[in-house]
Amino acid sequence: MSGTADAARRDLARIVGDDAVQVPVADRSLVRDMTETRGLSGDALGAVFPGSTDEVAAVVRWCAKVGVPFVPRGGGTGYAGGAMPDAGSLVIAPGRMTRVREAVPQAWRMTVEAGLTTRRLHAAAAGEGLWFAPNPGAAEQSQLGGNIATNAGGPRSFRHGTVRSFLTGVELVLASGEVLVAGGAARKNVEALDLTGLACGSEGTLGVITAAWLRLLPRPEVILPAIALYPDRRAGVAALEAAMACGCVPTALEFVDDRAFAAAAATYPRHAEPGSFAVITESAGPAAIARAEREIIVDALAAGATAVDAPDSPGEQRALESWRDGVSPAVVAVRGGKVSEDFAVPFDRLGEALDMIERIAAGNGAEVACWGHAGDGNVHASVLVDRSDRPALLRAEAVADAFHAVPRSLGGSLTGEHGIGMVKLETAAAELAPALLDAQRAVVDALDPAGLANPGRKIPPARML
Amino acid sequence: MSGTADAARRDLARIVGDDAVQVPVADRSLVRDMTETRGLSGDALGAVFPGSTDEVAAVVRWCAKVGVPFVPRGGGTGYAGGAMPDAGSLVIAPGRMTRVREAVPQAWRMTVEAGLTTRRLHAAAAGEGLWFAPNPGAAEQSQLGGNIATNAGGPRSFRHGTVRSFLTGVELVLASGEVLVAGGAARKNVEALDLTGLACGSEGTLGVITAAWLRLLPRPEVILPAIALYPDRRAGVAALEAAMACGCVPTALEFVDDRAFAAAAATYPRHAEPGSFAVITESAGPAAIARAEREIIVDALAAGATAVDAPDSPGEQRALESWRDGVSPAVVAVRGGKVSEDFAVPFDRLGEALDMIERIAAGNGAEVACWGHAGDGNVHASVLVDRSDRPALLRAEAVADAFHAVPRSLGGSLTGEHGIGMVKLETAAAELAPALLDAQRAVVDALDPAGLANPGRKIPPARML
Numbered sequence: 001m002s003g004t005a006d007a008a009r010r011d012l013a014r015i016v017g018d019d020a021v022q023v024p025v026a027d028r029s030l031v032r033d034m035t036e037t038r039g040l041s042g043d044a045l046g047a048v049f050p051g052s053t054d055e056v057a058a059v060v061r062w063c064a065k066v067g068v069p070f071v072p073r074g075g076g077t078g079y080a081g082g083a084m085p086d087a088g089s090l091v092i093a094p095g096r097m098t099r100v101r102e103a104v105p106q107a108w109r110m111t112v113e114a115g116l117t118t119r120r121l122h123a124a125a126a127g128e129g130l131w132f133a134p135n136p137g138a139a140e141q142s143q144l145g146g147n148i149a150t151n152a153g154g155p156r157s158f159r160h161g162t163v164r165s166f167l168t169g170v171e172l173v174l175a176s177g178e179v180l181v182a183g184g185a186a187r188k189n190v191e192a193l194d195l196t197g198l199a200c201g202s203e204g205t206l207g208v209i210t211a212a213w214l215r216l217l218p219r220p221e222v223i224l225p226a227i228a229l230y231p232d233r234r235a236g237v238a239a240l241e242a243a244m245a246c247g248c249v250p251t252a253l254e255f256v257d258d259r260a261f262a263a264a265a266a267t268y269p270r271h272a273e274p275g276s277f278a279v280i281t282e283s284a285g286p287a288a289i290a291r292a293e294r295e296i297i298v299d300a301l302a303a304g305a306t307a308v309d310a311p312d313s314p315g316e317q318r319a320l321e322s323w324r325d326g327v328s329p330a331v332v333a334v335r336g337g338k339v340s341e342d343f344a345v346p347f348d349r350l351g352e353a354l355d356m357i358e359r360i361a362a363g364n365g366a367e368v369a370c371w372g373h374a375g376d377g378n379v380h381a382s383v384l385v386d387r388s389d390r391p392a393l394l395r396a397e398a399v400a401d402a403f404h405a406v407p408r409s410l411g412g413s414l415t416g417e418h419g420i421g422m423v424k425l426e427t428a429a430a431e432l433a434p435a436l437l438d439a440q441r442a443v444v445d446a447l448d449p450a451g452l453a454n455p456g457r458k459i460p461p462a463r464m465l
Numbered sequence: 466m467s468g469t470a471d472a473a474r475r476d477l478a479r480i481v482g483d484d485a486v487q488v489p490v491a492d493r494s495l496v497r498d499m500t501e502t503r504g505l506s507g508d509a510l511g512a513v514f515p516g517s518t519d520e521v522a523a524v525v526r527w528c529a530k531v532g533v534p535f536v537p538r539g540g541g542t543g544y545a546g547g548a549m550p551d552a553g554s555l556v557i558a559p560g561r562m563t564r565v566r567e568a569v570p571q572a573w574r575m576t577v578e579a580g581l582t583t584r585r586l587h588a589a590a591a592g593e594g595l596w597f598a599p600n601p602g603a604a605e606q607s608q609l610g611g612n613i614a615t616n617a618g619g620p621r622s623f624r625h626g627t628v629r630s631f632l633t634g635v636e637l638v639l640a641s642g643e644v645l646v647a648g649g650a651a652r653k654n655v656e657a658l659d660l661t662g663l664a665c666g667s668e669g670t671l672g673v674i675t676a677a678w679l680r681l682l683p684r685p686e687v688i689l690p691a692i693a694l695y696p697d698r699r700a701g702v703a704a705l706e707a708a709m710a711c712g713c714v715p716t717a718l719e720f721v722d723d724r725a726f727a728a729a730a731a732t733y734p735r736h737a738e739p740g741s742f743a744v745i746t747e748s749a750g751p752a753a754i755a756r757a758e759r760e761i762i763v764d765a766l767a768a769g770a771t772a773v774d775a776p777d778s779p780g781e782q783r784a785l786e787s788w789r790d791g792v793s794p795a796v797v798a799v800r801g802g803k804v805s806e807d808f809a810v811p812f813d814r815l816g817e818a819l820d821m822i823e824r825i826a827a828g829n830g831a832e833v834a835c836w837g838h839a840g841d842g843n844v845h846a847s848v849l850v851d852r853s854d855r856p857a858l859l860r861a862e863a864v865a866d867a868f869h870a871v872p873r874s875l876g877g878s879l880t881g882e883h884g885i886g887m888v889k890l891e892t893a894a895a896e897l898a899p900a901l902l903d904a905q906r907a908v909v910d911a912l913d914p915a916g917l918a919n920p921g922r923k924i925p926p927a928r929m930l
Binding site for chain 2: 248
């Protein structure tokens with residue numbers, strides 16, 4: 001190890017303690033994330049695991065002093081390489097910061113630290129009779145800080161919005177090492193520019209998120225699912241339109257396309273045609289309200305359906321939920337791997353988007369399966385691939401990249417919830433309007449003039465413009 | 466008129482046409498807003514009424530070229546002086562920009578120009594079977610651009626969020642004259658930093674908002690009000706807590722305190738004790754769902770109430786609504802005027818906030834009446850005053866200023882929905898944390914280095930820090 005690394009380890013240990021420093025990185029999972037399945041991995045000078053906001057601030061000030069870039073890291077479950085470090089940078093992982101600082105159930109609010117996993121946050125809220133509705137997935141691993149940094153979504157953002165909607169404030173260690181508190185416990189607040197919102201989705205480029213003030217919902221008495229199957233995509237998309245026109249705003253309005261359904265048909269809890277297009281909804285709330293809502297939605301979904309199932313028993317509901325959770329693994333199992341693309345289009349363009357995906361895949365001899373958050377027009381398109389076949393993997397990645405044409409031509413967004421990270425940085429530089437690129441670059445440069453907060457991620461650098 | 470003014474008039478007329486320029490300002494209402502009731506009024510070099518985004522951009526480029534500050538102005542219904550110009554500045558009022566550029570009812574979305582009044586926006590949405598839930602007041606006059614620039618709220622933000630929640634994108638002419646499109650039609654979008662959110666609540670300091678992409682809701686089949694009366698504030702606040710604990714999230718959860726109720730008791734549609742504390746809710750949606758919700762809420766409100774009214778006939782509902790609309794004028798009528806203060810506290814501190822308000826008023830020999838958006842902890846406190854009595858008006862303003870101690874000591878925000886404007890600029894400079902002031906200043910300076918976009922409003926200048 002070089003003298004520089006020795007000095008770094010000594011300096012950082014003085015801040016966070018010996019046990020909370022790895023220089024060099026011993027646990028190599030810290031330099032990878034879900035993009036590992038695309039063959040990507042990073043490197044780092046080291047990693048630290050601060051236990052408090054003061055420690056995060058001191059670490060960031062150290063980075064500023066010695067000019068070391070830093071990478072805030074939550075659970076490492078991102079799909080965009082947003083938390084995958086470059087060589088020479090310091091990973092700052094606040095996963096030990098898991099305190100619930102305040103819980104006030106009668107006001108539906110909690111103040112919690114950023115290292116709390118999604119699962120533990122759900123449990124902590126439930127323990128207070130409250131609900132953190134976002135369920136973006138990877139609940140055991142993903143952390144609140146990462147959920148905020150990516151403005152995570154998932155199925156329930158259809159009704160309740162993405163993580164942004166659940167925040168009234170954030171505590172953020174800026175690249176200067178200063179601790180910024182934006183917003184706070186009040187649900188309405190226009191005393192300053194909305195820096196809470198700015199932090200949300202910033203993918204680490206504004207600093208390290210250390211805590212958040214959450215605006216929660218009452219814990220729903222029931223969460224009632226419904227699923228309807230259709231003979232083909234056209235009928236499925238028509239049913240989605242009928243659901244949008246029924247007057248309700250269900251908690252979730254999801255789809256699983258015919259190919260994804262076929263992959264998971266064997267484990268479907270009831271009889272189903274393998275090539276069905278599935279529409280799934282959730283109605284959550286007090287029982288009387290959720291039942292009334294599901295009844296209206298099930299009526300709307302009935303036209304054109306080959307089957308409609310609205311399970312009432314907890315056992316049947318769990319069976320449906322675990323089948324749904326198994327769709328992605330089932331799709332992976334077809335060839336051993338997948339390359340996934342995330343984008344969003346306006347809901348009215350969803351059918352066209354799925355048609356385009358199929359045409360692009362077919363034109364490249366690729367097999368693709370789609371599912372996603374239909375109400376939000378948020379599509380996850382997976383190109384099936386044998387990961388051990390390197391040329392096939394590269395071809396699959398090229399096909400996934402070709403899907404960028406879909407949101408571009410349909411007035412959508414390049415990424416609905418996975419983020420830009422490093423994986424889509426060049427695409428963002430090429431596709432976003434110069435005025436938007438300039439403006440966000442100016443904002444980031446103003447708050448991080450030295451460019452040490454997660455550089456080379458999210459915000460295309462000036463030279464790419 | 467000076468040669469400079471002549472040249473300005475000629476230059477601006479070349480951009481927007483003779484009829485759309487006033488240099489000097491002929492219509493003096495353009496240099497005032499609702500702060501006129503506090504004796505404030507501004508002045509300006511002139512005013513322009515652009516008819517398109519291109520015209521706005523050309524006007525702003527002219528301002529940049531000649532170094533003239535500009536003030537974006539919607540309906541002029543603000544309470545903070547945010548759109549009240551300083552001498553030498555140019556008022557840019559996009560009130561002629563009222564086009565609905567796109568309406569896609571099946572996707573619950575519209576793209577509309579910023580000059581549309583709140584009333585016309587509500588009507589346009591309703592015509593598509595959609596709902597723009599925010600109802601911040603002054604619907605005939607206030608415009609969407611101003612609603613966005615202040616992140617307006619009103620009663621219905623309790624369930625549905627402030628205007629921010631209804632935006633998926635904005636078109637904004639930056640101080641450089643460049644047109645920035647942030648976001649767009651997609652409901653989920655993390656391809657860039659959230660500049661849509663940053664514009665929302667920026668009070669003109671980032672430029673002129675010219676259009677917005679709206680994420681709307683299905684038009685509710687019914688909007689069912691309920692009102693419950695309590696003998697005193699303590700019982701009323703207990704009832705609000707019971708409503709928060711009933712498992713529902715009503716569209717609105719409002720309060721009118723005993724003194725405000727007393728002022729309006731004569732017009733209350735039913736018999737009521739004059740000094741009642743009123744709790745008002747709204748349940749909106751498909752009839753079956755709204756009825757189920759209101760039933761649960763009415764049950765929760767019953768304990769301790771002297772009367773509960775849940776009118777079903779449209780006539781009774783309208784009577785209640787117009788009584789509610791009349792509370793503010795009735796309070797004004799007591800002494801001929803009021804000085805209003807707007808702040809928000811966490812819901813759990815609402816009772817304490819009302820107690821503090823009363824103590825501060827009593828200690829200063831002032832009479833105060835409060836109402837507001839209880840679920841959001843958003844209090845509007847009005848000091849009653851005879852406006853023709855200048856010393857009394859100054860005393861009333863001092864009392865209203867003393868209310869700033871309430872959010873400060875209860876962990877709230879200085880302003881929940883009226884904004885900082887110029888009226889609270891010094892308070893913001895004194896009360897907000899230096900890190901927050903520095904960060905928002907840096908962001909604004911990065912996007913408007915010459916400081917021409919509504920200077921001296923919202924963002925305390927460096928010299929005040």
